Amino acid sequence: MPASPGPSIPPLPEPRRSDLSNGTALVQINLPEAPVVCLDLWCRAGSAWESEAESGLAHFLEHMVFKGSERLEAGEFDLQVEALGGNSNAATGFDDVHYHVLIPPQAAPQALDLLLDLVLQPRLDASDFAMERQVVLEELAQSEDQPEEVAFQELLRQACSAHPYGLPILGRRDRLDAHTPEAMAQFHQRHYRSDRCCLAVAGPLEGLDLIDQLEASPLARLEQGETIATPAALNLQPGEARLELPRLEAARLLMAWQLPGAADQDAVMGGDLLTTLLAEGRRSRLVERLRERLRLVESIDLDLNVLESGCLVLLEAVCEADQLNAVNEEVRRVLLELQEQPPQAAEMERAQRLVGNGYRFSLEVAGSVAAMVGNSNLWQRRHNLQQPLSWLEEWDGARLSRELIPLLHPDRAFNLQAVPA
C-alpha cells in the first residue's frame, strides 16, 4: 500500500450515527454523486436465532413481510415503490436479515414510510401464508436441483456439526410444512426489537431530514426486547468425507476453515488478504499452481464468509473426477508451503492493492455502502469507512504468518470430496 492515490482523492464520507429516542440505531451517509438513495433496514434475525422447531422461519418471514401489513395490501408495497422508480429486495443470512429499497432521492421519504410499515407491522395473513409456503418450497427445490449447492450444504452440515451455520437457511421441508402464522408472529415480535434493528440510509442526503419522520414511525415505537441468548461460538470440526452426487458433471474439492468472527474486523481484513494472496488472480498461489501450471482444475476459489460466530473460509476446486486426489494433494502442499514460507513483500503488496481497490470500488454504489455501514452498526461496530483501509495497511507477511496462516493449516479444515454418482 498505499494505492498511489493522486492528490485529488476526496476523503471518504463519514457515517452519521444518531439513535432514535427509543434507542433504535440510525446511520446515515451522504454520497452526493449517487443517483439513488438506499434505505436498508437490518435486524438480528437470521437463521442462527431459530430454535430447532423454527427451522426456516427467519427466511420464510422475510418472504411473508412482502405480503403486506396492517396498512398495505399484499403487493401494494412493490407497486408503490416501483411506481416511484425504485426497487426493493431482502436477504436472510445466518446472523441477520435486511430489507432494502433503492429509490430516487425525492421519493425517499415516501419509500421510507412504506418500508418501515411493511417490515415492522407485517400482516401474516393465513391464506397468504399457505401460498407463500409453496413459493419457499419451490425455492428449496430449485436449490436442491443444483448439485453444487447440495455439496456446499453438506460441507457446512458436517463441518459445523451442532452449530446453526450447519443448518440450511431455507429450512427443513418437514418443519416448513408445520409452521404457522402465529409462530411466525412470535418470532417477529421476539427479534424485530429496538435493540436488534438498525436503519442505514446512503445516497445524496443533502436537504433530506429524516429524523422527525422516523420519530413518528413504527421504528421509533419498537420496544426493547428481553435478552436473547446469543448463538454458541462456532467450533469447526476438522474431518474428511466423500459424497457421490447425482447430476454432478465435474468433481469438487470443498474445504472449510474457521477464522475469528466478524467482531474482529482487523482480522477480517487479514483474512481477506490471505484468501486474496492464495486464490485471487492468476498470480495467486493456488490459481497459479493448480490451474495455470499443473492444469489440474477448471477453477479454484477461496471465499471469506464474514460471520458473527466465526468467519468461514470456503475453498472450492472444480476438476475431473480422476484428478481429485492429485488436486487434494496439491492444495495440501501449497497450504503447507504457506505455513513454512511467509508471504513475500511483493505478494503482500499485490494482495493489499487488490483488497484495497475491491473495497474502494464497492463504495461507488449506494446499496453496498448502506449494507456495509448498516451491518457494522447493527453489530455495534462503529468504525468509519476509512478504518478498514488502515487495518489493511497494518498487516504484513510476518503478522499474517503469526496470527492467521496457522489457522489455515490443511489439518484444521473439514475436507469434502464430491464426485459424480
Added chain:
Amino acid sequence: MSRVNAAATGVERRTLPGGCPLWLVERGGPAILSAKLWMRGGSSADQPGQRGAAQLLAGVLSRGCGDLSGDALADLVEGCGAGLRCEAAEDGTLISLKCASGDAGALLPLLLQMACSPWLVEDQIDLERQLNLQTLQRQKEDPFQLAHDQLRGLLYGDGPYGHDPLGSDADLSQLQQPQLQTVAQELGQQGAVLVVAGQLPDDVEERLVTGLNTDPPRWQAPARKHGPRGLQKPALATSQDDTEQLVLMLGATTTALGAPQALALRLLHCHLGVGMSSRLFVALREEHGLAYDVGVHHPARLGDAPFVFHLSTGSDRAAEATRELLAEWQRLLEQPISEAELSLALAKFRGQEALGRQTSSQIADRHALVLGHGLPFDFADQSLAAAAELTPAELQSAAQELLKSPSLSLCGPAPALRAAEQVWQANELSR
C-alpha cells in the same frame, strides 16, 4: 495527474489515430477509471466448424501481448489491484478495464496491445481451450442452462446466434492457433469503439497508443446494420433430467436494439418481468405460488433478440404452470395492457436507467453497447423520451407482430415433461 474535475460531468468525442472513436466521460466521485473497448463480431461471427473461436480468442488475449508475457501482464494488472477482462458476447468482443485512476497510465496501453498484438502462444491456447471445455461440461449441472441451450437451438437453429459463446465441444476441441490468428486479424474490422469513464488522466489518447508495436488499428465506428435473424416457427423441445423441478422456457426471436418496435417490446419486458409488481411475478408467484424464480429474459442484440419467459416449478404442478405461462403469453397478443400498467412499466424503465448509471463501469458499459450497435451516444436518453409517447395499442401491435409464434423448451423429470407437453399440444400457440 488526475485533472481537477470542474464540471460535474463532461462528455467528449475524440478519434484515435487510425480512426477508432474514443468517448471520454468525465465523472466526479471516487478516483476510479473504467474503460470498455467494444469490437463488433463476437460469437455470432464464429465460422462454421469453429463455434467458440471468439470466446477462446478473448480468453487468450490477456495471455501475452505486445512486450508482455502472460505472466508479466498478470503481474502488472494484479499488482495494481485492477481488473482486466476480455469476453466475447454474441455481437461483439469486449475488453474491460477497471482500476484506480492513479494506475491508468500504466494500464490503459494494454487495451490496444491486447487487441492488436496478442501473442497467441500454443501452450496458453491449450490451457484456455481446456478450461472452456470443462466449463461447457460443468454447465450441464444446471437445469436452467440445459433448458436455455435447448431453447437457443429452437430459436436460432444453426444460425449465428445458435450456440453458446463458449462454443461446442466438437468445434472447440479442433480449434488451433492458425484459426485464432485469422480471427484475431479480424478483430475490430467490423467496427470498434472505446469508452472511458470516471476520473480521467489528461493524456488518455497518448496512453492508449503507448507501446503499440504496430500501426494504430484502422478501425471505424460500428455502422448501423441488422444482425443475425432467428427462426419464426413454433416448436417444442424436451430434455429429461432427474430433477425435482420442471424448468420451462417459452420464447420467440424478436428484433434488434433500436429497431422500430424494440422500445415497445422493452416496455412489455418491464411490464411483465421487472420487479415484484411485474405481471408474471404477480400472476405466477403471488397468485398461484407456482414458482420462486419467474421472469423475462430479453437481452439487447444487434439481430433478432430472444424474448423469453422462464419459470421453474415443482414437477407435480407442471400442467398448471404450463397452462398459466401460455395464458400470459396469449394475453399479450389478445388484449392491450391498461394505461395504469403502461405508466408503471414506464416508471420501471426510467428507474432501471437511473440504477444502471451508478458506477463508471456501468456508464462505460452502456454507452459502449449502444455505440457498438451503431446507435447514437445518447440513445438511452432518446429512448426514455420516446417511450413516454408509446400507447397500449402500439405495445399490443408489437406483441402481435413479434411474439406470435413462441417455442417451448422443457427440462425435468419424465412425468412432468409429459404433462407439460400435453398442455402445449392442446394450445393454439403450438400451431
